[in-house]
Amino acid sequence: MNRTIVISQILVIEQAPGWLVAALNHAIIAGVLLIGGAITMMLQVWVERRLIARMQDRLGPNRVGPEGILQSIADGIKMFTKEDIIPRAADRWVHLLAPIVALAPIAMMLAVLPWGRGLVAVDLEVGVLYIAAVSSISGVGLMMAGWGSRNTFALLGAMRSIAQLIAYEIPLIIALLGIVLLTGGMSLARMPELQAGIPLFGSSIPGAPDLGLGWFIFTPVGLLGGIIFFICALAEGERTPFDIPEADSEIVAGYMTEYSGMKFAVFYIAQYLLNFALAVLSAVVFLGGWQGPGVAWLADAGLGAAASLLSLLWLLLKAWGLFMLMVVIRAAVPRLRVDQLMSFAWKYLLPLALVNVASAALWVGLTEWSSIEWGNLLPVDGLAPWQRIGVAALVTAVINLGATRWVLRINRAPAAAPVVVPA
Amino acid sequence: MVTVIFIAIASLIIASAVLVVISREIVRAALWLIATFFAVGALYLLLEAEFIGVAQVLVYVGAVSILILFAIMLTRQHERHEPAWRAGPWWIALAGVIGLAAVLITTIGAVPWRLTDDDLPVSRAPQLGTALMREYLLPFQLAAIVLLVALIGAVVIAMEERRRRTPTLADDIAAQRGAADRAEDGTP
Amino acid sequence: MSAHESQLLQVNIGPQHPSTHGVFRMEVTLDGETVVALRPVFGYLHRNHEQLAEASSYIQTMPYTDRLDYFNSMTSNYGYALAVERLAGIEVPQRASYIRALMSELTRILNHATAIGFMINDMGAWHTALQFGMREREKILDLFEMASGARMMCNYFRFGGVVRDLPPEFLPYFDQLMRGLPAFFDEFEQLLRDNEIIVARSSGIGILPRDVAAGYSVTGPVLRGSGVPYDIRRAEPYGIYGELAFDIPVGSVGDVYDRTLVRFAEMRQSYRILQQIRERLPDTGGGHINPALANFGKQKALRPPAGEAYARVESPKGELGFYLVSDGSTQPYRYKVRAPSFINLTPLGAMCRGHLLADVVVILGSIDIVMGEVDR
């Protein structure tokens, strides 16, 4: 925040009124984020196509630009020049506004993500809740698209997407809730800062080097939460195996069926941007965000700018890694059926997420409470912080593993074993 | 500056609220309702009540309105015919509106508004959480019970739906086979 | 019934829907997403194939049979050649029969590999399985091109044999293909069996119980998937199939998963048959065509005696039958194709009832239709 004000003070005349400086500040940052988002989306499409082609013994786009990297731009130009078709039966305004309503909230998500050490556009105190709130708005856009198109497939797709968004939003938020308990706050900007140090123990061992590896994913609570969160992120971002709302082999393109040209492209951008934002969010919350070996060292050496750059690189590396994982999953598995999707959310993810919140509470109690808060039941005062973390890790690991095994066992489908018998 | 933004948001709220009422198509009315909720959320943000603002958007835009939309689309055939609401003579409605306005205005005028710069305890999430878990524990738990009952109700309805599901070919054959077995058992 | 009964929704799937494998349409009545009724609608590709054949001489129809099941032109050729040979009493030399069986079994592998791929595609996998199948298909199409000069519309069969003998480079390339096939089968089957989502999407879906499968006249992997060990190569052997050793794989439940497993097992059986053919092929005699009909003019002037003949082959999709009535002229008086894709669609509505919309495309994919054959 401070850094950006410095930048705009160079640009703006000293005597400019305060509100103008603020407005310019925000405009510049928003511009950077949105242009960055657009470039990211183009790269994402290219990476996805090339990577899937690799998995399928094909080459993928390799003609436009070196290695085909400009293919997305060519596609974008094609989209721009296509005819914009509005079905005669459609509700004109709803049809027109739907892609915008779908894209805008996703762009708003980018504002609160911490992109690097000191690189966050808006440090919102309730960042986690903000992400959840804003991402739920895009459901309205999908609903508008499905209803405004007056197409049965579009309506079915909209219904499916809303059912899916609602079902997966709950375990997604509860998975985040575990981490909120651990960090004691909902600010996204603070989360990476709390993930410094070494795996599991963070910076609780005095004298241990700050490797920037105290990621929550290395704790039992963070591991289970991270897995649940990533699965839910796949569903929220409508990636295979949860791409049910736009299942092309079933309901053509779902809510996008009647869209063409630029409006279709806006949906497309919205989807990829959402995927990337969710990948960044997973990285920030569970994979240490911009933390990584070297960041703390550079900052201590007084090279703040270099540390910020390195931290940005770490974050992008993690986010792209997660995105590529999404791509590989897409190439490897087919999609679930609607009922399977729902039962997966309600029968597997939700109970596990709830257990995980309980584990997180236990973790906090074991690591931060004094024995008075335990009602003198637990003599924890004499232990060093790292010892308490060890105990907490052991306890929560047992709880989470047990819960996972239990949920998997009670939900096991009756064995259907049709076998081929040679006649 | 803040006043300008406030006037913009307030007029947005009023305009969309009016449109909710006068929209002839129910889905459009629902969409305007969403706009109203969203603008109210923005108003909270302007008051620096971040948590309430975000919660407003999450609950009202993200959940309540979407459920309203969902219900509308599921229950109404999406063919476009003019809604036939000719509900009584217009003067009854007018009288009702005037009466309601009178009640509201007198109520608002009668409340001793505490216009201070004090940091109100409910504006921040931790205080809100503490308040819910201490002073308002009983209402909080009662609300949880209400939600649980609603959840169980939904499960019951879903169970009934499942019971009347269309049988598949395999179900039919199994039923036939079962009937045949029963008939065989009955004959000797 | 109850207060919260939802309205039924009419949806047309097709004719330009991505998963109907061509221009096929299904009128689906949905309750939510559950299929209450489904009616298939045909005719978008109807070109009166039978009428055209009745207006042409016998050999003129041969290339036209390629267009029935454009994936498997070799077996379509085989069925038609067999029917005319029965009608006119033409002998086929041993070598020609071996070449015919070789081509038929290659076709079966090609068809099943892509059919499974297309079905998994309909489940929503992003073309990976399909690309696996297509890769093998390309190799087999190379072989077809060597033998007949065309990749898909081969027009390779003639009455009394095949149009030309295998070229010298055919067998080395064939051996190379055969070396790679077992690994392909293992890899492809692993893709299916080890993928929990594919198993969950296919088992218990679209069950066609054994009791009713035969009544619906379905044939091929659909019938065998329901547990009926019926294969025309065994039930009424034609060509050299009486001399070959192979098993008939059957399913137990009759769901989509069973049909897919049957297709995998059939590919392995075809591989077994190909091995036997490859062993015996060099010792076969008699040339690639009956000498009496080696001249194309003789094929053109064929006048079968008046009468009727019904010949059927086990095409990869099921029983492909040709019914011919001759009045002694150069043109058939009646020419009828018994198309497996078409008749296997008879129980589609019954199989889809009670399942979800997403299952409809999977069930359709597991029947494995090709519109050229359905609409003719």
Add this chain to the structure above:
Amino acid sequence: MSDQPAAVRLTAALPAAWRDAARLEAHAADLPAVARFVRDRLGYAMLTNLTAVDDLARGEIEVVYHVVSPAGGAPLAFRARTPRAAARLPSLVACWPGAELQEREAYDLFGVTFDGHPDLRRIYLWDDFVGHPMRRDFPRQGDKYIAGAGEE
């Protein structure tokens, strides 16, 4: 063509049903009885093929039924004839559900009405199409559906 013992058993069991026993040509009215006997007693569980043949010379349409047994063996063919002008035969869908689409096809292309068929509609051609194109006397050119037909 036909499996001899099965054909002999069939003619012996239902002596009155045949118009021409040598060709296994049944009277139209006896067709369901023949079908049931073939299916239940002779074990031909599958109606594999149903074909109409337009016999222009005799003014009749012959419908040929090929049935096969899952146990194997060659198909058994039995048939029935009906006058072209009022082509009408009993439907066999009740006996073999697999006849459904095939009977619709014969109805569409030959104009044979199958009594008792649950859903007898045109299958390939559109509903207001006039005529039955597979009949031998259907004009092969100069079709009214082909634009400009008959002008040259």
